[in-house]
Amino acid sequence: MSVLVVGTVAFDSIETPSGSAERVLGGSASYFALGASFFAPVRVVGVIGQDFPQDYIDLFTQRNIDIEGIERADGNTFHWRGRYHEDVNLRDTLELHLNVLAGFEPKLPETYRDAEYVFLGNIDPVMQMEVLHQIRRLKLVACDTMDHWIGESREELKKVLQRIEILVINDSEARLLSGYDNIVKAARAILKMGPKMVLIKRGEYGVLQFSDSSMFATPAYPLEEVFDPTGAGDSFAGGFLGQLARSGDQSQGGLRRAIVYGSVVASFTVEDFGVKRLTNVSLKEIEDRYQRFVQLTDFHS
Amino acid sequence: MSVLVVGTVAFDSIETPSGSAERVLGGSASYFALGASFFAPVRVVGVIGQDFPQDYIDLFTQRNIDIEGIERADGNTFHWRGRYHEDVNLRDTLELHLNVLAGFEPKLPETYRDAEYVFLGNIDPVMQMEVLHQIRRLKLVACDTMDHWIGESREELKKVLQRIEILVINDSEARLLSGYDNIVKAARAILKMGPKMVLIKRGEYGVLQFSDSSMFATPAYPLEEVFDPTGAGDSFAGGFLGQLARSGDQSQGGLRRAIVYGSVVASFTVEDFGVKRLTNVSLKEIEDRYQRFVQLTDFHS
Numbered sequence: 001m002s003v004l005v006v007g008t009v010a011f012d013s014i015e016t017p018s019g020s021a022e023r024v025l026g027g028s029a030s031y032f033a034l035g036a037s038f039f040a041p042v043r044v045v046g047v048i049g050q051d052f053p054q055d056y057i058d059l060f061t062q063r064n065i066d067i068e069g070i071e072r073a074d075g076n077t078f079h080w081r082g083r084y085h086e087d088v089n090l091r092d093t094l095e096l097h098l099n100v101l102a103g104f105e106p107k108l109p110e111t112y113r114d115a116e117y118v119f120l121g122n123i124d125p126v127m128q129m130e131v132l133h134q135i136r137r138l139k140l141v142a143c144d145t146m147d148h149w150i151g152e153s154r155e156e157l158k159k160v161l162q163r164i165e166i167l168v169i170n171d172s173e174a175r176l177l178s179g180y181d182n183i184v185k186a187a188r189a190i191l192k193m194g195p196k197m198v199l200i201k202r203g204e205y206g207v208l209q210f211s212d213s214s215m216f217a218t219p220a221y222p223l224e225e226v227f228d229p230t231g232a233g234d235s236f237a238g239g240f241l242g243q244l245a246r247s248g249d250q251s252q253g254g255l256r257r258a259i260v261y262g263s264v265v266a267s268f269t270v271e272d273f274g275v276k277r278l279t280n281v282s283l284k285e286i287e288d289r290y291q292r293f294v295q296l297t298d299f300h301s
Numbered sequence: 302m303s304v305l306v307v308g309t310v311a312f313d314s315i316e317t318p319s320g321s322a323e324r325v326l327g328g329s330a331s332y333f334a335l336g337a338s339f340f341a342p343v344r345v346v347g348v349i350g351q352d353f354p355q356d357y358i359d360l361f362t363q364r365n366i367d368i369e370g371i372e373r374a375d376g377n378t379f380h381w382r383g384r385y386h387e388d389v390n391l392r393d394t395l396e397l398h399l400n401v402l403a404g405f406e407p408k409l410p411e412t413y414r415d416a417e418y419v420f421l422g423n424i425d426p427v428m429q430m431e432v433l434h435q436i437r438r439l440k441l442v443a444c445d446t447m448d449h450w451i452g453e454s455r456e457e458l459k460k461v462l463q464r465i466e467i468l469v470i471n472d473s474e475a476r477l478l479s480g481y482d483n484i485v486k487a488a489r490a491i492l493k494m495g496p497k498m499v500l501i502k503r504g505e506y507g508v509l510q511f512s513d514s515s516m517f518a519t520p521a522y523p524l525e526e527v528f529d530p531t532g533a534g535d536s537f538a539g540g541f542l543g544q545l546a547r548s549g550d551q552s553q554g555g556l557r558r559a560i561v562y563g564s565v566v567a568s569f570t571v572e573d574f575g576v577k578r579l580t581n582v583s584l585k586e587i588e589d590r591y592q593r594f595v596q597l598t599d600f601h602s
Contacts, residue, residue: 205506217520256600299557
């Protein structure tokens, strides 16, 4: 079962306490696609500019990611520049150049329209909705968003929320969207907006999952070094939805195991700059760390 | 198997976003003792002043807590006044009156000297060491401390750390004590100072446990309301050590289950002001929430 993602394909320029990287491959669709590619075939919808190098395209194709849906437009590629604090949970955006992303109208190749597992990465809710309209056989739609769209495009976002099954969002965004400081109250309020499930990402503190009937909490995998947190959330979503597509198991346990797979993928992502670790980690390493995650959290044996 | 605690018995005056309470029963020994009392007999070493009311003493004796080791000295009881921010993870100390705590020299009643499970609550490391010297049959010693002692009494604290099995500490204190921002590195550095195990409390984000041979991570029980976080850490330690004394099980699994019991006790503590919830919760409620905690974290079934 394949997974379709729409989102940004970008240049990222990153400074962290551990070092810096200039114009490396970034964007929500890139991290999601690489993270999901260990579990299932992936198709990407996005836009790049004339300056996007073949080397970066090769990073997708080497992992058998279908890039037919990536449009090359006139102009330059979306470029984000950010700096992380000593506390890497905090970051500042220093530059943001939308470039070809401004006015992007996603068009799905015919072969993409039977997608069953869909991830609407963090882009304009209007673009997210355009993608949904073009898909014939929706089975499971997950969606991300960010403070900018919650503030500036709330009505459009609310329409999207009524069409999706799973909202993947970080804790500060959940507070902003719901108006509640308490994260349990925030999640309950968001469930009333449409999604059947809310996944709340808390960075190094793990993930909370809420539905009407259940609640799941899991820590993050503790790491001795976090080189670059960029893309942790998107690769988490990729591992999560990829594992769901691989297993076909949407039982309560199946969903929870997919959350743990997502956490494991994210733990690799932050071990090196940009997408680097995602391009050299193996499925065996992911499966091994999943087992270590089982041991990390087990208090029954 | 009984548990001995030395620490403060205090008046707390508390302001939180949910309300305020004036001169209620507080202190590390009080929260620990009440938290542990659901699982094992508890003996308290501490000091109170002439102004300490019988009503508060009754709160201990109603839970069968042995208060023979609480000395009543001339002067007033230790009094702390604090205010929590909207983000209840942050608080300011507004007033601190040591009163009878200044110059306190803990003296253990003869019947306390065979204690096997000991908790050195957050007081001057010199007092913590005096208690250790008076005990004949140490089996397991856990210890808490705070930024003040890490900064002002580091050498005395380091001597205590060489005599204990388990350090219970919050994440910012672990960073201060070790000099490492990264929590895994911080824990590894603290293990080299003497303790065989470090428990790192992260408030609403749960607990990390480190030893040379294993690592355990567990989330906190998500709550819709946190009325007053005061005493969460001490009652966590009480539930943890109380459960260890009840079970006698210091296997890896036994230690981890004790951590979960501690988390469950702490989750009740914060549901009301001061020690109030700890004085009306039942063991059955604790056991029920432990089972819900199992369901909350399970991804195997």
